Amino acid sequence: MPQVKIIAKNFMDMVASLTAIKLDKLYNNVFICEAILRSLPPLAKKYVLQFLFTDEPVPAKDIKEWVLADGVSKHGVAIDRLIQLRIFTETVVTVDRKKETCYSLNPTFQKNLQKHIISGGVLPREPMNSNNAIKLPSLQELETYALQQWECFLLQLINSGQGEKLTGISSSMMKVFQRGLLSQRDRDGPRLTESGFQFLLMDTNAQLWYIIREYISNAEERDVDPADLISFLLELSFHVTGEAYNLNTLTDVQRTTLKDLADLGLVKLQQGRKDSWFIPTKLATNLSVSLADSSVRKEGYVMMETNFRMYAYSTSKLQCEILRLFARIEYQLPNLIACAITKESLYNAFDNGITSEQIITFLQQNSHPRCADRVPSIPENVTDQIRLWESDLKRIEMTQAHFYDEFPSKDVFDGACNFTRQLGGLLWEDSKRMRLVVKSEVHNQMREYLHTHSK
Amino acid sequence: MVNAIKGVFITCDIPMAQFIVNMNNSMPSSQKFIIHVLDSTHLFVQPHVEQMIRSAVAEFRDQNSYEKPT
Amino acid sequence: MASVASKLYSDDVSLLVLLLDTNPFFWDTTSTTFSQFLSHVLAFLNAVLGLNQLNQVVVIATGYSSCDYIYDSSLTSNVGSESRGSGMPALFGSLLEKLEDFIGRDEELAKEDEHVDKIAPSLLSGSLSMALCYIQRVFRSGHLHPQPRILCLQGSPDGPEQYVAVMNSIFSAQRLMVPIDSCYIGTQNSAFLQQASYITGGVHHAPKQLDGLFQFLTTIFATDLHTRRFVQLPKPVGVDFRASCFCHKKTIDMGYVCSVCLSIFCEHHKKCSTCGSVFGQSKLDGANASSSVNDRKRKAPDS
Helix, strand or coil, X not given: CCCHHHHHHHHHHHHHCCCHHHHHHHCCCHHHHHHHHHHCCHHHHHHHHHHXXXXXXXXXXXXXXXXXXXXXXXXXXXXXXXXXXXXXXXXXXXXXXXXXXXXXXXXXXXHHHXXXXXXXXXXXXXXXXXXXXXXXXXXXXXXXXXXHHHHHXXXXXXXXXXXXXXXXXXXXXXXXXXXXXXXXXCCCCEEECHHHHHHHHCCHHHHHHHHHHHHHHCHHHHCXXXXXXXXXXXXXXXXXXXXXEEHHHCCHHHHHHHHHHHHHCCEXXXXXXXXXXXXXXXXXXXXXXXXXXXXXXXXXXXXXXXXCEEEECCCCHHHHHHHHCCCEEXXXXXXXXXXXXXXXXXXXXXXCCCCHHHHHHHHHHCECHHHHCCCCCCXXXXXXXXXXXXXXXXXXXXXXXXXXXXXXXXHHHHHHHHHHHXXXXXXXXXXCCCEEEEEHHHHHHHHHHHHHHCC | CCEEEEEEEEECXXXXXXXXXXXXHHCCHHHCCEEEEEECCEEEECHXXXXXXXXXXXXXXXXXXXXXXX | CHHHHHCECCCCCEEEEEEEECCHHHHCCCCCCHHHHHHHHHHHHHHHHHHCCCCEEEEEEECCCCEEEEEECCCHHHCCCHHHCCCCCCCCHHHHHHHHHHHHHHHHHHHHCCCCCCCCCCCHHHHHHHHHHHHXXXXXXXXXXXXXXXXXXXXXXXXXXXXXXXXXXHHHHHHHCCCEEEEECCCCCCHHHHHHHHHHCCCEECCCCCCCHHHHHHHHHCCCHHHHCCECCCCCCCCCCCEEXXXXXXXXXXXXXXXXXXXXXXXXXXXXXXXXXXXXXXXXXXXXXXXXXXXXHHHHHHC
């Protein structure tokens, strides 16, 4: 079960899990160094900066003195991360006959970052000269295009079989993305799983990273080196939004990748008379932003009333679909979706494995700024009722079990009780009438136990 | 000698336990499924009735929920 | 302030407003040239921008008699390719251009004044106010904005005649909860900057030499507000709280204070020049003197 909050961080874990040689190769690219720097926790960023022009290894205990007592745990996290990514190398130096752990910066990483900081940001590749032959879309158009493309993709992702084919993503690719998000039930087609629902509740950047991560982990099946893919994606995020870049400057692998990315709305491909070019959209250039732990907060759009009515200020079809997961859509105006949370709609959601807590957090995170200022942002009677309805479904708990009675003596009974309790299989006991109920899993052990002890 | 019976162990609240007991009583004697009423919130029933009880409870719940008159 | 906080980006995204001292009278006297100094600063700015893609940097030049915005990273993200031909860092081509422009204009203005016997102060109050205006605009611009802070890179001595204006800016910054960091690179101590950082909760530091300025800047001043809560930063050793009088703009240790509006004067006046209250001079003076003596006499046995 992927945890929502660490999706983006997971991507860096993936980078960290690359082999040492590949990782060192990655650091030859200035942009990757930069992107990696941005992905670090704040304290680790600070350490890297401080080490930037230091050639000597620095003793670990000196670094520890830089932080206050409150920050020791953060210090540990930062150092761990740096070592994991091979940005820091640990060496043991003997000073005054005492062995001391020292850290030094990865030389390639250091050199590249120094160069970057002294000479300023250079673009990964030259944009094409804007002449009259090329008509570039405005930033506004580009953003609408990107969001449209992305929503199209998401809709296709969750609707899978039904609906027309909207994007050019191959169905095998789609299957890869859907893995884990949809469960295939024979009875009524694919359904969103719990993580699928969580996926829909994430902000766009986190979703994007989830998809990209799947895309990369699938790379080897397509004979593409994951390291190449990672470096290209990170590099892409340093292009300027809205500029055109010639496709000639790319390798074949990058070109095929780019086609898939265009379907996700990361880039827009255009064909001229002679050349073709790609234009990165905001989704692409924001990639490295969301790498850090702290993701950007989105503005909410949901207003919840005490009478269980919900108004969502949104034009998006996707958001409508998300709300439909747990609410009844009553009517839609051009910029407003009016819906109601009912017992039936919630039971529907619970049936799909969505929990009341997930729904409540979703409502809280997406509440309209006017409501978000209030405490609580979602009326208490609504949250309570959602929880009550859920607990109403869980009134009965059933366990496969075995029932024992007619114990020959109190000692045997007590012994059996203790034995099953240690195994974690005791469900119920009645010491007066010497009866007990145990889980079916421990029945066999219980039988052996009784066999040896009751004689 | 110790006696063992295979079955399903049910934990629920008191009203729900009463509902199940009542359900059991309304059955013809050949179909009675409760083996032991352990206490007010615990029952021990025959192994095959799990699904049957769940659907009966769901039906009971549906009957109890308010429907807007159309 | 809760509403302001909820509009912030998470944790470590910062908006750095850098006040750059370009006072020609000061840079004449230093061993480090302005261009060396500038290379440190540019590298520092690059580092700050590199830490987070959402980080924003604004540079305001503080001249002798004027000040101006010379760089805003939110505007220049789409620099054309023309400025990069010269091998100049892409981002800062426009900064240097504007800076040159600014220094030229500032010099013109400075020529009109003549009385250059000592190093003249630069217009700190002006650039501080501009920085606060910018931040205020960011606060009002809606949705999300980075955490702002101001960094003064000052070398020229304090101008006591700017006392009131500077103090007002400091208090505004305090109200906005914007910390003012200060790095003083001149030879004397700057009471203004010490007070500014002390009152607003910023960091004040005066490096002994300018060779390793970059290291100082990144170690201390690149630290975002979130991280500051758990790292060691220089603590104020002693803050110079001296004020300037309102009448002659001199820095004074002891003076007269108007009992109505708290204006400070270095000598006795008949009437407060700020609020117009009349001080009943001779009588009060005598009464005060005698009463204070009486007080002391009366108190003596008790203690």
